[in-house]
Structures are given as C-alpha cells and as structure tokens.
Amino acid sequence: MADLFDAFASTGTVLAEHGSPVIELVGARKTYRTGSIEFEALRGIDLRIEQGEYVAIMGPSGSGKSTLMNIIGCLDTLTEGDYRLAGDDIAELDEIDLAQIRNLRIGFVFQQFHLLPALSAWRNVELPLMYRQVPVGERRARAAAALERVGLGDRVANRPGELSGGQQQRVAVARALVGEPDLLLADEPTGNLDSQSTADVLGLLDELHQQGRTIVLITHELEVAQHARRIVWVRDGLIQSDEVIDR
Template sequence: MNPMLSMADVRKTYATGVVTVDALRGIDLEVYAGDYLAIMGPSGSGKSTLMHIIGCLDVPTAGRYELDGIDVSSMSEKQLAEVRNRKIGFVFQSFNLLPSLTAQRNVELPLVYAGVPAAERRERALAALTKVGLAERVDHRPGELSGGQQQRVSVARALVTNPALVLADEPTGNLDSHSTAEILDLFAELNDAGRTIVMITHEADVAARATSSVHIYDGLLRQDAIGAGAAK
C-alpha cells in the first residue's frame, strides 16, 4: 500500500528581517490511509509549521511532499487551494468559526467554496452536525454555544466535504476535560470508520488516544517507541 502522505527531507526556513529561523530541518514522514497519528513537541518545535505544510496551507523551502502520490511542493496557490478543499478537513485550537454565521452556515461554507448547490449544502451540513450531536443547535451562532460545542461545529465543518484526511492542531487546547473527552471520542469514532487523522497536541494523555505518535524537537522528528509498536 502506498502512503497517503509522504515527506522526504522537508525543510522550512522563515526569513524575517535579519533573523532566519530553520523551523523544519529535514522531516521524513509517512502516513497511511486509516492512520491516526499524534504529533507532539514543545512550543516552537515546528508543529504548526509542519501541520501547515501537511495541510497545503504553506509549501516547504526544500524537500519533497507527496499527497496521494502527487507532488504538492511545486503546486500553484490555486492548485493548493483545490487540494485543501477536496482532500483535507481542518480543526484548529481556536475553532475559527465565523461569529456572524449560524452553526449550519459555518458548516456549509466549505461546500460553498466547492460549488455545491444550496439544497445539497443544507442537507450535508445538517447530516454533519447531526453526526457530531448538534442537530438541536444548527441555528445557534458560535457565541451561543459552549467551547466544546463550537469545536464540534468545526469538526462537522471539517467533515462535510468528506475529506480523506483530517488535520487537527491542538483541537482540545481550549477545552475543559469534559469537552476534550467528547472531541477525542468523536475522533476515535471517525478513525474507527476509516478516516485518516493527524493531530497535534502538547498533552500526552491526548496523544495516547491516537494509534501512533511522533515527537518533534527543534524541527526534527523522533519516532516514539510506543508509537512505533502501536503502528499498524
């Protein structure tokens, strides 16, 4: 089986004014369909940089990155946007919901960008919100929802396009323990159904819910002994 995601010697250098930061210094990573991988590491180690590259929100300075066998390193901004919309669902620490839109409308947004007709959008958004247990809150705006509920809306938004890969950057970072458990149960359910998940987290007990894990230190990956053993 070919990996869904494959990185070879991926590097990212930020040049800001006189300071140059080597945020990623040669990352080799493979993720297979159905994997649930946790990426752990201290603040500033390069986790979000790596996530942005995996998610095609940014491109490497050097190295090779293939998604479904296609080299994304050399894609145009337009092609990257298309890959993001078609293949990847994002969940962020800070939810990133539009405050003026209802839960329903927030979840419909990726489908608007994908050009899905209105009636089908409504149906799919409602189905996604039902799946995350929020059928009763579709008309609420983010400000009228708890943090855990807002994150469930953003999981619904990530799922509504039926992406091959769900990427989550500290998805439980702003949640209390109860909501954290809810979101992690939801991820486990998605992974059991075959969805590929890559999740960034600071917390070992959150990472333990994934099926494998790697640590990143100072822009370099280190495979975890436990993670390697648990990998399929």
C-alpha cells in the same frame, strides 16, 4: 470550475483507496528568512502516514511542529524536499492550487474553533462546500448530515455564541468532515476546552478513526496524544521518535 474540482476530488480519492499513503514527506526542509537571518524550522523530515491512521504529532514549542502542521495542511510550502498528499505532489503549488487542495483534501479543526459568529452552525458547516460550487440543496443536506454525525442535529440553526465550547468544537469537526476530505488535521483541538468537552471531542475523533478516517492531531499534551495509535515526536526540526502505541 466545478468540474475541475470534481476531477481533482475523484482522482485523489481513488489514489488514496489504492493504498498510496495519505501523507508522504521526503527530506522536507523549511527555512524562514527574516532579512539576512535564516531560520531552519524543518531540517529534513521523512514521514509517511497511511490511509486510516490516527497520528499525534508532539513536541515542545519551537520544535517545528507548527511549521510541520502548516506544511501538512497546505497552508505553506516547503523550501526543499517533497510532499505528496493522497498521491499528488503539492510541494511547489501556487496559492490558488493550494486553496483547491485545502478545500478538497483537508478538514481543519483549530484550537480557537474559528467559527464565524454571524452565521448559524448550518452555514458555518457548509462553508467548504460553498467554495467548490456544490448546489444549495445538496450542500444543506450534507451540512445537516455532518452536524447529525457530531451529535448536534438539533442545533443547526444556533449561532456559535449560543453554543458551549465543546459544542462549538463539534461544529468545527462537522465542518472539517463535510467535504469528505482525505485527511482530518486537528491543531490543539482541546486546548481551549474543559475536561468534559475534551473527552467529548476526543471521543468523537476516536469514533471517526474507527470509521476509517485518517486523523493527524497536533498537541503538546500526552493525555490527548495517547488517544492516537501512533505518536511522532518532533524536536529542533527533526523527528525525534516515531512510535506505535499498542492497545
């Protein structure tokens, strides 16, 4: 099983390094059915995000941006169209394969942090590695390095309840980074933070971008979105605009 995971990981990384886009959506449609009522959340989206890009996806509620984020995050599959993540077609994978893909390719940062309150920062961060059979010693070292990277090297033993909101979100960023994913997917990462912590976390994302990470940020705040280099506006299940911000 571990070998299989590794095989997946290496293939993916190699493909991404050779210039395939990290995200490639072609004619993406998602239809929800509730009884006889159909609702088209995505109505044909084409989107390419290259290696190393920092993209903000914006849109009002009901625009389909949450659905888009679920699709990009492999938490859900398309009704129609193609989705390639780091070169691999994953539009019609089953639950177990999706779990593998999420584990290997994607680092999530959520609005509510979603840290496990009973576990120390260290053990929270090592969770993704546990699901891919990394031996304890290596796991601990990588988790410690990730926490060091987000500036919490001295808080490894603290539980989430003993950390401020900003620190908790940094632990979550460390957890997203620890597995060396192709894509960092942040869903309203500053939605629950005060302005100082917001600045901290966004600063951290900026740094990660400068180091070559691919980041997709979902937000409804323009201030936050402006940290990205490219802003994609979604409305009524379609991409309304896609602009590169010049600095």
